[in-house]
Amino acid sequence: xxxxxxxxxxxxxxxxxxxxxxxxxxxxxxxxxxxxxxxxxxxxxxxxxxxxxxxxxxxxxxxxxxxxxxxxxxxxxxxxxxxxxxxxxxxxxxxxxxxxxxxxxxxxxxxxx
Amino acid sequence: xxxxxxxxxxxxxxxxxxxxxxxxxxxxxxxxxxxxxxxxxxxxxxxxxxxxxxxxxxxxxxxxxxxxxxxxxxxxxxxxxxxxxxxxxxxxxxxxxxxxxxxxxxxxxxxxxxx
Numbered sequence: 001x002x003x004x005x006x007x008x009x010x011x012x013x014x015x016x017x018x019x020x021x022x023x024x025x026x027x028x029x030x031x032x033x034x035x036x037x038x039x040x041x042x043x044x045x046x047x048x049x050x051x052x053x054x055x056x057x058x059x060x061x062x063x064x065x066x067x068x069x070x071x072x073x074x075x076x077x078x079x080x081x082x083x084x085x086x087x088x089x090x091x092x093x094x095x096x097x098x099x100x101x102x103x104x105x106x107x108x109x110x111x112x113x
Numbered sequence: 114x115x116x117x118x119x120x121x122x123x124x125x126x127x128x129x130x131x132x133x134x135x136x137x138x139x140x141x142x143x144x145x146x147x148x149x150x151x152x153x154x155x156x157x158x159x160x161x162x163x164x165x166x167x168x169x170x171x172x173x174x175x176x177x178x179x180x181x182x183x184x185x186x187x188x189x190x191x192x193x194x195x196x197x198x199x200x201x202x203x204x205x206x207x208x209x210x211x212x213x214x215x216x217x218x219x220x221x222x223x224x225x226x227x228x
Contacts, residue, residue, distance in 0.1 A: 004155075032214050043117070043203055043219035044156075051214070090156070094214055099144065099169055101217060103156040 002027045004093050006104035013081045013111055021076040021107045023091030032094040033074040034101070035065055037087045044090060050074060061085070081111045115139055117220035119204050125226045126194065134189040134223045136204030144209050145187040146217060147179060150201040162187060163209070194227045201225070 003026045013019045025031055032051050036044040048059025050067045058064045065076045074091060091104040117138045126132050138145060147159040161169035162181040176198075178190040187204055201224050205217040 034216055036219075041221075041224075043119075043221045044205075046216040046218065049216055096214075099146075099161045099163065099209070100158055100171075101146075105155045 002093060002095060002102050004091050004102050004104040006089075006091055006107045008107050009105075010108045010110060013109070015083050015111050015113050016080050019078050019081040019085070019109065019111070021089050021091075021109060023074045023076065023104060025072050025074065025091075025093045027093055027095060030096055032096070033065075033067060034092040034094070035059065035063070035074075035076050036090045036092065038090065038106075039087045047076070047089075081109075083111050083113055085109060086111045117204055117206055117218050119202075119220035119223050121223060122221065123224045123226075125228065126191070127228050128194060128196070130194075131190070131192040133191065134202055134204075134225075136187040136189075136220055138185055138187075138204075138206035138218070138220075140206055140208070140218060142206035142208045142218070143184055144207045145181060145184075146205040146207075147187065147189050148203040148205065148219075150203055150222070152200075156203070159189075191225075194225075196227050199225055199227045 005024045034049045035047040038044050048057050050057050055067045063078050088106050090106050092101045094101045120135045144163045149157045159173045160179040165181045176193050180188040201222045203222045204220040207215050207217040
């Protein structure tokens with residue numbers, strides 16, 4: 001069965017430091033991978049996606065993610081965190097020929113000043 | 114209005130009530146989705162409509178009834194709900210064609226409380 005794991009419930013980082021939010025997936029076939037962010041009382045906002053091509057994907061607000069097929073990972077990164085990056089982050093995978101987007105459980109990012 | 118809008122933003126209902134959630138997308142997309150977001154659980158896909166036809170129904174109880182009258186509008190009709198149905202209900206849309214799967218755009222959600 002397809003699944004997405006976000007092993008950390010919360011990630012704490014100081015403003016200005018690099019951040020990483022981890023995501024691993026388990027699927028059969030080629031995955032389409034996404035990262036979303038959710039601010040309090042808001043819907044999910046799309047950050048970036050990997051479909052094919054370059055393993056390093058750049059997205060909104062300075063975020064990037066690296067697709068690693070051998071480790072089945074798609075970690076979200078940012079070189080320098082901002083307090084305003086504090087939010088709930090979701091990794092998701094979508095299979096070929098399926099409308100279904102499978103979400104991880106989410107990781108809360110807390111950036112302290 | 115731009116993007117995906119949802120009304121109402123908050124809804125409190127009794128277990129015997131009937132209510133409806135409305136979603137409208139202004140993006141010209143051809144697929145629409147309902148998700149349920151509960152505390153401490155991953156987002157659960159409930160229904161998918163593509164070109165106004167239901168293409169996925171993930172074992173959702175019959176007390177939830179979706180309706181997609183056109184490609185821009187999606188409804189979720191609610192009746193005889195249970196307290197455990199209290200959650201944030203999110204609508205999303207995307208533009209998909211064969212072999213190309215784009216990101217989904219989400220609305221702000223309806224916070225539903227069932228008493």
